[in-house]
Amino acid sequence: xxxxREQSCxxxxxxxxxxxxxxxxxxxQLYAMTPPGRIHQEIVxxxxxxxxxxxxxxxxxxxVYPAPFAVNLNADDTTYVEPDISVICDxxxxxxxxxxxxxxxxxxxxxxxxxxxxxxxxxxLYMNAGVREYWIVDPAKERTVVYQFEEDEASKIIPFxxxxxxxxFPGLRVTVADLLK
Numbered sequence: 001x002x003x004x005r006e007q008s009c010x011x012x013x014x015x016x017x018x019x020x021x022x023x024x025x026x027x028x029q030l031y032a033m034t035p036p037g038r039i040h041q042e043i044v045x046x047x048x049x050x051x052x053x054x055x056x057x058x059x060x061x062x063x064v065y066p067a068p069f070a071v072n073l074n075a076d077d078t079t080y081v082e083p084d085i086s087v088i089c090d091x092x093x094x095x096x097x098x099x100x101x102x103x104x105x106x107x108x109x110x111x112x113x114x115x116x117x118x119x120x121x122x123x124x125l126y127m128n129a130g131v132r133e134y135w136i137v138d139p140a141k142e143r144t145v146v147y148q149f150e151e152d153e154a155s156k157i158i159p160f161x162x163x164x165x166x167x168x169f170p171g172l173r174v175t176v177a178d179l180l181k
Contacts, residue, residue, distance in 0.1 A: 011077040014070075015097075022068060025080040026121060033082070034113050039139050039180075043109045044084045046179035047137070051087060051105075054172045062089040062104065070098030071106075073129040081122065084109045084137075087168075102130040104168055110138040123147065133167050137176060144176060 008028035017023055022033040036044070044066055052064045067082045080098075087105035088094060106126055108118045118136050126134045127149050134147040142160040148167040158164050160180070166172035 008078070011072070011080065014080045022082065024082055025078065026125065028078045031117070034111070036109070036111055040084075040109050040111050043137055043139065043176065043179065044107075047107055047109075047174065047176075048085050050174050050179070051085065051107075051166075051169075051172065054169060055087075058169075058171070060089075061091065062087050063091075063094065065099075071103060072098065072100045073102055073125060079125065079129075081125065083107065083122075089168075102126070102132075104131070105133045105135070105166070106131050107135040107137060110136060110140065112140070119145075135164065142177075 085107035160176040163173040
């Protein structure tokens with residue numbers, strides 16, 4: 001839900017939010033973020049660990065960051081998002097404040113208040129910004145929707161009981177139901 005504001009917001013507004021307030025800046029509009037629930041955080045924690053451990057086991061140079069982690073998608077001052085998990089493989093995109101440019105893999109875990117944003121607004125933002133792969137993990141529907149934007153193919157809908165195969169990491173397979181046991 002957008003925060004009340006008549007004028008266009010910039011990175012200064014985003015970075016100067018009052019202590020304890022979280023928001024995302026999308027096309028010059030601030031959107032308030034509510035604290036996530038327990039299941040959301042459990043999924044984020046386990047997915048972060050699975051991706052991190054996979055990359056570390058392969059000696060990979062990619063970095064994995066859980067939210068809150070600022071991603072300036074188009075490297076301008078009008079769009080800062082905080083994906084639940086961001087994987088960045090180009091070290092030149094990393095700054096003291098987060099990521100400047102599109103991550104390689106973005107994972108969002110749907111909360112009741114983020115459904116429209118995750119499936120609609122952010123999907124379009126991530127695709128247009130050059131994110132290679134986007135996962136929407138939906139606890140209410142017990143499924144993960146995977147978009148492999150580089151492959152220009154239809155999304156894949158994977159039930160929590162089946163493994164999700166990462167496109168950008170061929171050996172990474174995660175079964176969300178196993179993470180929740």
